[in-house]
Amino acid sequence: MKIAVLTSGGDAPGMNPAIRAVVRAGLNSGHEVYGVMDGYSGLVEGNFEKMSRKSVSEILQKGGTILGTARMKDFHNKDVRQIAIDNMRKIGIECLVVIGGDGTYRGAQALTEMGFPVIGIPGTIDNDLAGTDFTIGFHTALDTIVEAIDKLRDTASSHQRCSIVETMGRNCGDLAIMAGLSCGAEFIITQEHKLNKNDLIEKLKVHKSEGRRNAIIVITENITNVHELADEITEKSGFACRATVLGYVQRGGSPSAEDRILAGRMGSFAIDLINNQTFGVAIGVMNSKMIYLPFEEVFQMKNESMEELYQLVSKLS
C-alpha cells in the first residue's frame, strides 16, 4: 500500500521516533511511505515527500518533528478536507497515519467519516487523550519539568521562599501531579484539584510555623494568574513567593528513552493495523500493552485523572 504520515497540533518530543517507526516498519512490510509536511495543511497543499530508510536516519534523538506541524482552522471545512483526500488519491495514497493530540484526532475522525482510512498515534506532552495511559512526549516533558523544579528548589531553600511552578497540560493535571510527586512538591493544583486560596495560605502558614524552609506549589496552566497568586501568598502567608511559568521549554528537547520506545512501539503497531486493514482507530498503551480503539470511543471516554498519585503527594509531604 501507499501510506502517508503526518504530525499535527503542538510538537512533542518523540514525534520523530514515531515517524521513523512508521517509515521503517512500513518499508519493511513492503509498503511505500510518504511524509506529509506541516500537518493537515500539507495534505491540502499536496506537500508530500516519498520517504526512504535514509530519510529517517539519525532522527531518533531529535526533538520537534522533521515533518513540521501546524494548526489549520480550515480543516474543519468539509470541502477543504475533500481537497486533502483528492490530493492523496491522486498519487495513490490509500491510508494515513496521524500523530498528534485531541484536535488531530478530530480531524482524523472527520476524514474517516468521509471514507478515508486513518490511524491515530497519540503525540502530545499534555497526556490529555483518553484511550491510552501515556501519550508520546509526556515523559520527556515530565523530565524537563522535574529538572527545572529541582533547580528552583535550590533557590527556594536558600532564600526560604515559596515557589510556584506553572506547567503545561491544558486541562489535564498529569504533568503537574507526576512532576510534583517526583520533586516532593508540597502542593499541587490542577483542574481536578481546584485552587482554594484561603486554604493554601493557611497551610503555608502552618508549614512556616513548623520551621520548613521552603515550599513548592505546582499548578497546571489556565487556572489562575500565578504572579498575582505569588504576590498574595507573599502578603498573607509569611513566605516570600515567586512564580515561574515554564512555557515552551517543556515541549522541546531530545526525547527520553521511554518516549523513544513508546513511539517505536506505536509506529510499528500502526503498520500492523494497516496490514490487518484496521482503520478509523487510535492507538494507545494500557497496562504496558498496545491497544486500539475507534476514534468515536476515545472521544466518549473520560481521561482518567491520576488520583492515587495525587493523594500520595500529601502522604509523602
Ligand code: ATP
Ligand atoms: P496539542 O494537544 O498538542 O495541542 P492537537 O492535535 O490537539 O495537539 P489542535 O491544534 O487542537 O492540536 O488540532 C490540530 C489540527 O487538527 C487543527 O489545527 C485542525 O487542522 C485539525 N482539527 C482540529 N479539530 C478538528 C475538527 N473538529 N475537524 C477537523 N479538523 C480538526
